[in-house]
Amino acid sequence: MASPVTVGAKVIITAADFPKLLAALARLGY
Amino acid sequence: MRDGHLIYGDLAGAQELPAGWTDVQEPGSFRLERRSDGALFGYGVGQQSWKQFLFPSRHLLWRAERQNGGFRILPSSEEIPRYAFIGVRSCDLQAILVQDRVFLRGPHPDPVYQARRREAFILAVHCGDRDCGTGFCRSMGAGPRVSSGFDLALDEIIRGSDHYFLIEVGSERGAAVLRETPHRQAAAGEPEAAGAAVVRMGRELETRGLKELLYRNYENPRWDEVAARCLNCGNCAWVCPTCFCHTVEDVTDITGEVAERWRRQDVCFTVDHSYIHGGSIRPSPRSRYRQWLTHKLAAWIDQFGSSGCVGCGRCLTWCPVGIDLTAEVRAIREAEASLKETEHGED
Numbered sequence: 001m002a003s004p005v006t007v008g009a010k011v012i013i014t015a016a017d018f019p020k021l022l023a024a025l026a027r028l029g030y
Numbered sequence: 031m032r033d034g035h036l037i038y039g040d041l042a043g044a045q046e047l048p049a050g051w052t053d054v055q056e057p058g059s060f061r062l063e064r065r066s067d068g069a070l071f072g073y074g075v076g077q078q079s080w081k082q083f084l085f086p087s088r089h090l091l092w093r094a095e096r097q098n099g100g101f102r103i104l105p106s107s108e109e110i111p112r113y114a115f116i117g118v119r120s121c122d123l124q125a126i127l128v129q130d131r132v133f134l135r136g137p138h139p140d141p142v143y144q145a146r147r148r149e150a151f152i153l154a155v156h157c158g159d160r161d162c163g164t165g166f167c168r169s170m171g172a173g174p175r176v177s178s179g180f181d182l183a184l185d186e187i188i189r190g191s192d193h194y195f196l197i198e199v200g201s202e203r204g205a206a207v208l209r210e211t212p213h214r215q216a217a218a219g220e221p222e223a224a225g226a227a228v229v230r231m232g233r234e235l236e237t238r239g240l241k242e243l244l245y246r247n248y249e250n251p252r253w254d255e256v257a258a259r260c261l262n263c264g265n266c267a268w269v270c271p272t273c274f275c276h277t278v279e280d281v282t283d284i285t286g287e288v289a290e291r292w293r294r295q296d297v298c299f300t301v302d303h304s305y306i307h308g309g310s311i312r313p314s315p316r317s318r319y320r321q322w323l324t325h326k327l328a329a330w331i332d333q334f335g336s337s338g339c340v341g342c343g344r345c346l347t348w349c350p351v352g353i354d355l356t357a358e359v360r361a362i363r364e365a366e367a368s369l370k371e372t373e374h375g376e377d
Contacts, residue, residue, distance in 0.1 A: 005208045007199050010216040015193035017212045018070065019044040022116070024210035028203075030114035030151050 036076030055163040058352030067188050071117050071155045074162050077348050079271035080115050084146045087295040096287045114151040120173030121342040123154050125271035131334045132274050154180040158227035164343030166233040172340040174229040185224035196224040235356045241328040252361045257316035259351050264299035266345035272338050298322050
């Protein structure tokens with residue numbers, strides 16, 4: 001985690017971590 | 031998935047995504063089938079589109095109440111929903127951009143659409159290794175890969191037991207989400223490998239000279255042929271992600287103290303939609319189908335600077351008699367060419 005993410009960056013997340021992406025969206029108010 | 035259908039609705043978590051399912055679509059036919067893997071985004075588009083959230087099918091425009099011999103317009107109390115659209119396909123993202131041109135450009139942007147659109151987060155998904163039976167987004171320049179307008183865009187990759195996503199960051203909002211998610215930087219070559227999978231389109235549409243073709247062919251006999259099959263149910267327009275026809279309805283309560291004005295989605299296939307004092311200007315099924323298709327593929331370009339079609343294929347799939355827009359356009363081309371040949375032969 002925690003490498004700087006900027007517009008245009010391409011990153012990899014595992015399928016196991018995909019729920020964490022949705023959780024992050026929820027935390028940010030979506 | 032809900033009740034055996036692909037729907038766009040509230041998502042409590044990733045466990046509610048249709049993992050391991052795909053769709054098989056042909057004109058007049060939609061089936062869900064199991065995949066051999068657990069892909070979270072192994073399906074295409076269902077009968078719904080994101081328009082239902084940005085352009086709600088029924089919306090209260092204003093409310094008024096009688097007060098001191100007059101009436102007072104009550105302020106809108108709607109809280110603007112903050113949607114995250116998960117799994118937006120390229121065709122549907124292009125459809126949102128088409129509706130942006132309809133609702134946001136010009137001197138009077140639509141405030142309902144504008145407020146919802148501003149807040150919407152878009153997690154797009156590239157179309158990869160699957161069949162898209164009724165789609166023709168490539169013909170319309172609307173896919174199959176998303177190119178702009180997203181917050182995050184992902185490729186889903188399954189190789190053996192490896193299951194992961196390559197995600198491109200399209201906005202600062204997208205970056206903020208990824209900063210909160212475990213990830214690693216993509217290695218050299220990984221983006222190219224992820225983008226190599228190509229969706230197989232079931233349809234194509236020749237767009238060269240299409241606007242002029244349709245403008246020249248208001249009286250083409252093909253309109254009679256398709257009208258004989260068309261049920262005028264309006265399904266093609268209801269499911270279209272760009273159609274924006276609507277009507278306005280005023281209602282009062284039984285006491286006459288409160289009045290409301292509602293905007294309701296409508297389609298150009300109803301006789302009432304084109305009713306202007308004294309009668310409908312499109313009284314025949316032929317005229318209504320011609321209006322829908324000609325507006326979508328030709329007049330839209332003059333109005334908004336782009337086609338109103340993104341090639342998602344919904345109008346083919348959800349037509350109960352399987353009318354194929356791409357086949358109809360091809361038939362009009364052929365009928366015109368045939369007519370010219372005949373005229374030439376008579377000269």
